[in-house]
Amino acid sequence: xxxxxxxxxxxxxxxxxxxxxxxxxxxxxxxxxxxxxxxxxxxxxxxxxxxxxxxxxxxxxxxxxxxxxxxxxxxxxxxxxxxxxxxxxxxxxxxxxxxxxxxxxxxxxxxxxxxxxxxxxxxxxxxxxxxxxxxxxxxxxxxxxxxxxxxxxxxxxxxxxxxxxxxxxxxxxxxxxxxxxxxxxxxxxxxxxxxxxxxxxxxxxxx
Amino acid sequence: xxxxxxxxxxxxxxxxxxxxxxxxxxxxxxxxxxxxxxxxxxxxxxxxxxxxxxxxxxxxxxxxxxxxxxxxxxxxxxxxxxxxxxxxxxxxxxxxxxxxxxxxxxxxxxxxxxxxxxxxxxxxxxxxxxxxxxxxxxxxxxxxxxxxxxxxxxxxxxxxxxxxxxxxxxxxxxxxxxxxxxxxxxxxxxxxxxxxxxxxxxxxxxxxxxxxxxxxxxxxxxxxxxxxxxxxxxxxxxxxxxxxxxxxxxxxxxxxxxxxxxxxxxxxxxxxxxxxxxxxx
Numbered sequence: 001x002x003x004x005x006x007x008x009x010x011x012x013x014x015x016x017x018x019x020x021x022x023x024x025x026x027x028x029x030x031x032x033x034x035x036x037x038x039x040x041x042x043x044x045x046x047x048x049x050x051x052x053x054x055x056x057x058x059x060x061x062x063x064x065x066x067x068x069x070x071x072x073x074x075x076x077x078x079x080x081x082x083x084x085x086x087x088x089x090x091x092x093x094x095x096x097x098x099x100x101x102x103x104x105x106x107x108x109x110x111x112x113x114x115x116x117x118x119x120x121x122x123x124x125x126x127x128x129x130x131x132x133x134x135x136x137x138x139x140x141x142x143x144x145x146x147x148x149x150x151x152x153x154x155x156x157x158x159x160x161x162x163x164x165x166x167x168x169x170x171x172x173x174x175x176x177x178x179x180x181x182x183x184x185x186x187x188x189x190x191x192x193x194x195x196x197x198x199x200x201x202x203x204x205x206x207x
Numbered sequence: 208x209x210x211x212x213x214x215x216x217x218x219x220x221x222x223x224x225x226x227x228x229x230x231x232x233x234x235x236x237x238x239x240x241x242x243x244x245x246x247x248x249x250x251x252x253x254x255x256x257x258x259x260x261x262x263x264x265x266x267x268x269x270x271x272x273x274x275x276x277x278x279x280x281x282x283x284x285x286x287x288x289x290x291x292x293x294x295x296x297x298x299x300x301x302x303x304x305x306x307x308x309x310x311x312x313x314x315x316x317x318x319x320x321x322x323x324x325x326x327x328x329x330x331x332x333x334x335x336x337x338x339x340x341x342x343x344x345x346x347x348x349x350x351x352x353x354x355x356x357x358x359x360x361x362x363x364x365x366x367x368x369x370x371x372x373x374x375x376x377x378x379x380x381x382x383x384x385x386x387x388x389x390x391x392x393x394x395x396x397x398x399x400x401x402x403x404x405x406x407x408x409x410x411x412x413x414x415x416x417x418x419x420x421x422x423x424x425x426x427x428x429x430x431x432x433x434x435x436x437x438x439x440x441x442x443x444x445x446x447x448x449x450x451x452x453x454x455x456x457x458x459x460x461x462x463x464x465x466x467x468x469x470x471x472x473x474x475x476x477x478x479x480x481x482x483x484x485x486x487x488x
Binding site for chain 1: 286292293295302336355356358360368372433435436437449452
């Protein structure tokens with residue numbers, strides 16, 4: 001074998017070994033970068049989405065459904081100032097669900113998600129319009145999408161009387177699926193306690 | 208001398224022409240034989256374009272099937288495909304590729320057991336939900352199994368889902384469902400096609416889930432109802448099976464779930480047929 005070829009082969013082998021050695025630290029750095037970006041995003045979200053407060057707010061023990069382990073959602077009791085108006089109350093609950101999970105592992109909705117609008121019809125039909133980041137930031141899969149929807153529906157039905165069913169829109173539009181699997185074309189039934197006659201306003205406007 | 212040379216040349220040319228004629232004759236025979244074979248293969252035999260015996264790239268034919276040849280057609284649906292990668296794991300592995308590998312194993316295993324299997328895709332294409340459903344809806348006795356891999360969940364667990372319909376959106380949809388309830392109505396609302404099969408699908412999902420719980424410790428013992436889009440338009444018993452998870456398991460480990468998955472599906476079909484032939488429409 002010519003001497004020049006041997007030298008080239010040795011140099012290439014050294015380069016490959018050096019590349020393999022530097023691969024692991026590089027992956028760790030990318031992972032750290034992703035984590036810090038997520039924390040930045042959370043801080044930015046907290047600044048941009050100030051708490052919703054209304055004159056009728058009363059601090060109550062609300063049940064917010066976050067992830068409990070890798071496969072389920074479960075209620076966590078938190079002290080939350082909630083409005084008597086069902087639309088504002090729903091918005092406050094959904095904002096708490098997005099912004100304040102006890103730990104990152106318990107998060108069911110992407111941190112960058114925002115609730116763009118919330119409507120409530122007199123028959124108890126609620127419409128929640130989320131930003132498109134709820135779909136783009138959510139890991140694809142029946143389980144993760146089902147947990148996301150469950151956390152929304154169960155949080156609402158546990159804390160807002162009179163809601164009968166929920167429609168989820170993304171960026172103002174009806175979409176086929178949340179992130180490729182769970183069907184969003186229909187309504188999700190909410191089995192909440194019946195509302196008092198004055199609780200549900202006639203088709204409330206978006207806030 | 209010259210005459211001798213001419214004679215030799217003429218003999219050589221004659222021999223060459225004879226060889227050419229023989230070759231052409233052989234070629235013509237081959238062409239005729241090939242055409243006949245192609246014509247026979249192209250004859251329609253009630254099969255979808257995705258039917259495996261005609262399309263399987265793998266050359267290994269299944270061994271002689273045992274005596275279960277008259278079962279339902281099993282439609283295997285590897286989720287996602289094309290630009291829709293589905294869940295993504297480390298190193299760029301994608302759900303669409305793993306479910307394709309799983310589908311091949313499940314198809315082979317079920318074929319060995321004598322089941323007739325078709326698939327909604329067998330390459331990196333992405334048929335629409337309706338196109339996938341249409342493959343099952345083309346048969347009178349089908350069972351639809353959609354294969355998925357989750358982004359999340361406890362690693363090494365598998366879940367079976369049946370479609371849990373949300374409330375229909377419009378009054379027309381409600382009317383469509385009422386029409387479906389009449390046995391004589393020939394019309395089916397495409398978006399609600401799964402609705403009459405929910406109980407059967409639930410039963411099938413429970414049996415499959417029970418089997419999966421034995422093969423994959425930590426899996427639930429009962430199936431889950433969820434609004435799974437892939438199942439909504441299927442006019443047959445339909446179940447989605449999702450393995451966890453692409454973020455924590457190696458692709459080979461995920462694809463390896465296909466073996467027990469095949470057994471679970473086969474057990475589900477047997478249970479379905481035992482409960483008064485519920486698979487048949």
